[in-house]
Amino acid sequence: MREFQFARAADPAGACSAAAGAGRFIAGGTNLLDLMKLEIERPEKLVDISRLPLDEVEETPEGGLRIGALVPNADLAAHAAVRMRYPVLSRALLAGASGQLRNKASTGGNLLQRTRCYYFYDTAMPCNKRDPGSGCGAIGGFNRIHAILGASDKCIATHPSDMAVAMRALDAQVETLKGDGSTRSIAISELYRLPGDTPEIENVLEQGELITHVVLPPPPPGRHAYRKVRDRASYAFALVSVAAIVAVEDGRITSARLAFGGLAHMPWRDPAVEDLLVGQAPGEEAFRRAADKLLENARGYGGNDFKIPLARRTLMATLHDIAGGRA
């Protein structure tokens, strides 16, 4: 591990000023230290934010929840209001990592864990994300876990978070604080970037911008589900996952929210897929058209071709589970 300066922040404003220039925040450390040990991440300065008083889950006046950036994944999954009103979020969190990791992983750190792949970890291989301009080891290589939507010829990695997929379906807002004291609220749909020509830039946050909270709007109507398909039954990243919230009234779908993990450089959501479902009777026909729409521009890279039918089946099975309409 490279040497770094270390500072502990006393309050959020202090954290931002300590991070001005080249500082990196460390919360749970489960992603950052993993990468620092391999010298893939080489921060000059670490700002320890783990003791900032951002560890509460509060009710908002609108009927939603405001989650502190340092609430551990384990606590968020077990929180009574989340279990009762946002089960898709509890389920997504519980499907991620292990008990030990969830105790440490924070809400903010989970959102900002690196989009990555195994070539990113292997410093003997080219990787445009780790070393811009060096090429992508995964394109033309072993790419079983890689993206089928929104990728570029520079990078085909996927965002590994389960939690962020549920938050995307829930239209979460990410609140931040900058070094100049200003704050902003970023829709989760605007937080992440597709790889394009600069896969090393994964989100829209500025240097030293601290996530303070994640706000969930009031829970949308309907039944919730999070389904994750992976290579082993537990403690593995998603090959494909879907967070779904679907309401059915009088035999018609009245609202549908669908977000996907394992398919793209960021949690994926396509309003056109949801629009196709609304107004339809739940059933094979409607679900197939939704899956066709989702995968219209999907592209496999050899090793991950199987994800196209897998995403289709995972979506359709999940819709059958929560909206019915099985023949």
Added chain:
Amino acid sequence: MRLTVNGQSHDVEFDVRTSLLDLLRETIGLTGTKKGCDHGQCGACTILVNGRRINSCLTLAAMHEGDEITTIEGLGSPDGLSPMQEAFFEHDGYQCGFCTPGQIVSATAMLEEAGKGWPSHVSASLEGEMRLTPEEISERMSGNLCRCSAYPNINDAIAEVAGGKS
């Protein structure tokens, strides 16, 4: 810096890059906690910080000033085994023993989590009653790998302690 480990306080000096795992093993000399992968993947390094189980390889010692740290040595001693240690003995919950300290510390904290009613990925309901079935135990212990695959006996040992508790 001052660290409290198994109820004893230690004044320690170290390179800021030191993981809590390396500090416990190399500086303080508590070698019960094992290093398997050093990347959060195996659970051999599981310890308790303020009663919660974490991977000590993926955290910096410098981040734990004032925290209450408990290692396998703090759970029991050869002549005063904890119930979980006792159960691993009785059920032969190991072969080579390398993963065992991590398994025991993890299982001890896992029972606390279950006692608080925390659901898991395999719980049928997020709100209802939860019983620690073998399936629940396996899921909740999935962060602890065993290369010798002593899983059936590990599971039995934990089930016995869980059964005694409820």
